[in-house]
Amino acid sequence: MAREALRVLGRTYGEIDDSDGLLAGVASGLAEAHLEARQGHWRALAGLIRDRQPADAPTVYLRSIEPLRGQTGDRTYERLADLLLSARACHRALGTEDDFATYVAALRAGQRRKRKLMALLDRNGLWTPPRDTRDTSAPCPLRTGQGGLRGP
Incomplete structure (x- = not known):
């Protein structure tokens, strides 16, 4: 976002010297503040909707996550x-x-390379337990003596 802001400024005011990175830092801070304000509006809207139309509130929260x-x-x-x-x-x-x-399972699958995010989601209980896909109706070969490991 900061680079895009600098490009817009450059088109508007001509060549900009940002050799010290100061403008990029300011632009980055402004972009983050803008995003934070937008997110705050979404959260406030979801809070209002939650009380009056609870079925619509999750959509607002999930939209602000995207x-x-x-x-x-x-x-x-x-x-x-x-x-x-x-x-x-x-x-x-x-x-x-x-x-x-x-939704959380899909989000985690798409974000799995972000280790810090995965750890934060885990700490907050935002994980889905792995589904047990084993067939438990079949007898266990270890218990019935049908193959598997042998005793002494």
Whole structure:
């Protein structure tokens, strides 16, 4: 975002010397403040909707998560976890926790390379337990003596 802001300034005011990186830092701070304000508006809207139309609140929370998926950084991860916790609370109140679990599983699959984010989600209980796909109806070969490891 900061580079785009510098390009716009350059087109408007001509060549800009940013050899010390000061302008890029300022532009980055402004872009982050803008995003934070936007996210704050979404959270406020979701809070209002939660009281009057609870079924619509999770959508607002999840919509505000989407722009954060492509970003990195501790503050971004904290915001993302906060929004997910709010969305989970809504889904619990509505009895649609399975929908939320599916969303979180997909989000985690797409973000799995972000180790800090995964650790933060784990600490906040925003994970989905692995499904047990083993066939438990078949007898266990170790218990019945049908192959597997042999005793002495």
